[in-house]
Amino acid sequence: MYGPTVAGTPDVVNTHRREVRSFPSQRTFLREGEAQSYVFTLYSGWAFRYTTLRDGRRQIFFFHVPGDIIALESLTFPGISLPFSVKSLTPVTLCAFDVKEANSLVRTTKFQQDRSAVTMQRFFSDLHRRIADIGRRSAMGRISQLLVEIEGRLRRRQLSKNGTFAFPVRQEHLADALGLTTVYVNRTLDKLRKQKLIAFDRHRMTILDLERLHEIAEEE
Amino acid sequence: MYGPTVAGTPDVVNTHRREVRSFPSQRTFLREGEAQSYVFTLYSGWAFRYTTLRDGRRQIFFFHVPGDIIALESLTFPGISLPFSVKSLTPVTLCAFDVKEANSLVRTTKFQQDRSAVTMQRFFSDLHRRIADIGRRSAMGRISQLLVEIEGRLRRRQLSKNGTFAFPVRQEHLADALGLTTVYVNRTLDKLRKQKLIAFDRHRMTILDLERLHEIAEEE
DNA sequence: CGGTAATTTGACCGAAGTCAACAAAAGTGG
């Protein structure tokens, strides 16, 4: 259902795959504090990077969709210990690359270099935007912003058709990603639905009016 | 007053400085969207990276203290456009390095390599922690966490003595960094002061009980 | 079909925001 992407996957994945690993849904497959000598791309499925506070509260930093590189940072700083864990949201298939080799592959061509620079730039940009969202936007703004971001990322990989895409994220995850509670996420989603901006059932999200949603994302 | 650091500064700064630039206080000297072919170290003074929302709300992502590298990301991804601006909080002196050269210098010795890996690791860790703070901690927790973080960073550079350090950050900046309002930052600082955890006047901060502050930072 | 997990709804609460006035510092020019 959350199958492999084709066009959007960095070529490095297809030409120099090293090792494939699969995990079931809801499995933490990278743990905070570990140092990685591998870099992973998410071949199929969704995952998220997160941390857990001492009393169990959780903060989700980022949702990973098919085609994403999972621990980007260790690509350029192999051996650093990660400040987050990564957990699957659906069954996932990962491709593992030796950091050294992945690096030399990326550096091979100007095309690959630019492509990975763009990837990095988007990632950092999304991460910073998330901080601004949580720090300075209302619940409406945050949720809109996240939906717009994810729709865009999926679209580039042909995983969103007319604003409709598979969305295996529970309201609890949205809450943990956006600094809200599930109850309030629910009420806010309801508001977006009643305003005919989005439609969804449990597994499928449709953005009905991207332009207005984007407007709300920016203004609220 | 916010003078140069000695021991904590990456050696690369002292041995291969390229160009020195100075800016007055309150000057935005790196702008969002620009691509940098230089990497900067903050030789003296404080600065912060931030973004501004359409309606003027501001989110501060990170405070930079003397000895910090300013746009870390462009060290490994030269040419990416930055998702943030950087503004001085005091008069600052920067050392600019050509990215290419800085990189080859860093790669020269195992020592330098490890050192810059640790720097990166700390930076990413602080950035992720900030997200978790804003998303999941109370005002008390957020402010405590930030003070503990900054005291630690300054101490490693000998800029904090017995928990006392120069602190040219206005309450407005704390608010914009932590997703709060100045009024509430003020009340919360007052609470910390009344609990004898910190003391401060406008330019100087003293942490009176680091252990308990750290406890609050983790628990609230 | 029955049990568990996820969503939805209602009633109530409180942490943090808003608005506004004032006080204390810090510049600034004469």
Add this chain to the structure above:
DNA sequence: CCACTTTTGTTGACTTCGGTCAAATTACCG
């Protein structure tokens, strides 16, 4: 060095967005 202005910080009264608690519904799954 002092009046004057501007920035910051402080405090009070009141509001609100989002949280909490708890009880339905509704979806999923074996």
